[in-house]
Amino acid sequence: MTPTFSHGDLRLYLLNLLDEGPRHGYDIMQALSDRTGGTYTPSAGTVYPRLSKLEEEGLVTKSVDGRKTVYQITDAGRAEVAARAGDLEGIEAGLADSVRLIADEVRGSVREAMKSLRADLAAAARDEKAHATTAPPSDDVRVQSREQLHRSDALVSEFRARIRSDVRTYVARGGVLTSTVVDDLERSLDDAARAVTRALSV
Structure with a gap:
């Protein structure tokens, strides 16, 4: 908005x-x-x-x-x-509310992007476990692991590019990037990293 x-x-x-x-x-x-x-x-x-x-x-x-x-x-x-000092106060309050709502939208976008990344990583982990139960020859396992490694690299790169573009565009347009938004992003990234570590240790 x-x-x-x-x-x-x-x-x-x-x-x-x-x-x-x-x-x-x-x-x-x-x-x-x-x-x-x-x-x-x-x-x-x-x-x-x-x-x-x-x-x-x-x-x-x-x-x-x-x-x-x-x-x-x-x-x-x-x-x-x-x-018209009273009218001006109302205008200022309305502008402040609008800017806060926009900041909330940015935080929501970051959270949704992180949820999507975690879901993709979880799906990749499930696929790996499912393929592991078929016990393919060792050469095939190495080939599949390399393929999935490339896939995970692509997922992380795509996510990084998406968030980087969204945040840079917002700031370039004069948006205020608050520490709260960055803190939310940091926590979400930490959660995603722990989820990957847990999936790999299974």
Whole structure:
């Protein structure tokens, strides 16, 4: 899920950002992305028309600084921010809830991936035991073991690539990777490693 602003909420939030200090357009878009953990990155087509509307309403002014257009809140804009402090608190709380839910989804994805890996390893162990009961010639056992070794290598590599890609993509988009998520991943990997050790010692 991605945090979104209603038209009125985004308007107020833009004013709030400018109340913190003058900003140019890109800085405003970056601030919106930062405040939502990278889960909401507005386009120029979303931000600039609203800034122009705020300027028309006399709530912000703009000036040119080199190649950048800098927006600054007016006294009327500050008065609106102050008058709607309660609305801003609600917007901030909603954004925080959205970011927490996204973090929960990431943790859930990691857990599901680990369950899938453990299930694959358990199935591979069962297959090995089933084949062992047929007592094939020793040469065949070595061949089958090498085949299964390649299969296990492929499973681990596929899992590593999948998790690495998911996590790197999440962080690249500005997502916040918490220590709790990494701790969950570490515990799950330890559990999987112990399961493999137990299966091999049977």
